[in-house]
Amino acid sequence: MTLSSPTHRPRKALGQHFLHDPGVIARILAAIAPQPDDRMVEIGPGLGALTRPLLAHVRHLHLVEIDRDLAARWRAEAAAGLPISVHEADALAFDFAALGPGLRVVGNLPYNISTPLLFHLAAAAGHLRDLHLMLQKEVVERMAATPGTPAYGRLSVMLQARFRVVKLFNVPPGCFNPPPKVDSAVVRLIPLAEAERPCRNPERFATLVALAFGQRRKTLRNTLKGMVDAATFAALGIDPGRRGETLSVAEFAALADYPVSATFQSPD
Numbered sequence: 543m544t545l546s547s548p549t550h551r552p553r554k555a556l557g558q559h560f561l562h563d564p565g566v567i568a569r570i571l572a573a574i575a576p577q578p579d580d581r582m583v584e585i586g587p588g589l590g591a592l593t594r595p596l597l598a599h600v601r602h603l604h605l606v607e608i609d610r611d612l613a614a615r616w617r618a619e620a621a622a623g624l625p626i627s628v629h630e631a632d633a634l635a636f637d638f639a640a641l642g643p644g645l646r647v648v649g650n651l652p653y654n655i656s657t658p659l660l661f662h663l664a665a666a667a668g669h670l671r672d673l674h675l676m677l678q679k680e681v682v683e684r685m686a687a688t689p690g691t692p693a694y695g696r697l698s699v700m701l702q703a704r705f706r707v708v709k710l711f712n713v714p715p716g717c718f719n720p721p722p723k724v725d726s727a728v729v730r731l732i733p734l735a736e737a738e739r740p741c742r743n744p745e746r747f748a749t750l751v752a753l754a755f756g757q758r759r760k761t762l763r764n765t766l767k768g769m770v771d772a773a774t775f776a777a778l779g780i781d782p783g784r785r786g787e788t789l790s791v792a793e794f795a796a797l798a799d800y801p802v803s804a805t806f807q808s809p810d
């Protein structure tokens with residue numbers, strides 16, 4: 543905001559931790575590498591730590607901000623000529639696809655809504671070019687985790703089925719005002735092209751993944767009972783005595799896509 547703006551008291555309920563470290567801001571900008579004609583949207587511009595540096599590079603920027611006071615300030619800036627479109631909205635309900643194809647998404651996200659927001663953005667993946675997001679470090683580690691590691695779970699599999707996930711760097715609490723209680727990290731997500739996507743049956747895939755991780759310690763034979771029969775496990779060479787946490791994204795996709803055996807009888 544401009545120096546004459548009244549002070550804004552950070553709202554904890556909206557996850558308002560404002561970035562102030564110039565080195566981190568420069569690293570995020572370098573990672574995004576914004577170009578003048580990029581179609582770009584920032585989620586949660588707050589006081590503009592990323593917004594203003596982005597506007598030094600792009601011709602226009604969409605902002606999605608839920609805080610009524612902050613949105614009003616940005617609308618005043620738009621009226622004064624800043625090349626922004628202000629959407630006072632909840633990012634969880636915002637129609638990102640409506641902004642057009644090839645959208646670049648950036649944001650230092652409110653951590654309390656990060657998982658549902660990631661699922662919401664994944665649903666619009668076909669309209670996105672890339673995403674650069676600041677999140678709680680532990681969430682970024684779950685997003686990028688590989689099979690058999692403690693952080694690997696539903697979030698890892700569901701996101702990696704739609705995106706290439708690249709953890710970029712960590713950001714300590716002292717870089718924000720007020721400092722959050724947790725470490726943060728910046729992550730890049732690049733949507734997979736249609737041909738690169740591992741699964742053809744996304745609804746069944748989502749169901750199997752939720753079941754397999756719903757009871758992490760149980761074997762696939764138990765968690766996927768009624769969904770995958772012994773013949774399918776055998777045909778795919780997947781041991782039903784394994785746990786979901788050991789399965790790769792490709793193996794989940796194979797289970798989801800394999801035609802259900804004609805001989806299979808549901809136990810119900």
Ligand code: SAM
Nearest residue numbers: 559560561586587588591608609632633650652
């Ligand atoms: N981008 C600024 C920065 O880096 O300093 C602010 C980041 S702050 C962590 C999160 C921002 O997201 C705040 O501006 C907050 O008001 C906004 N926000 C919180 N919940 C939101 C939601 N559901 N939809 C859109 N914006 C939201």
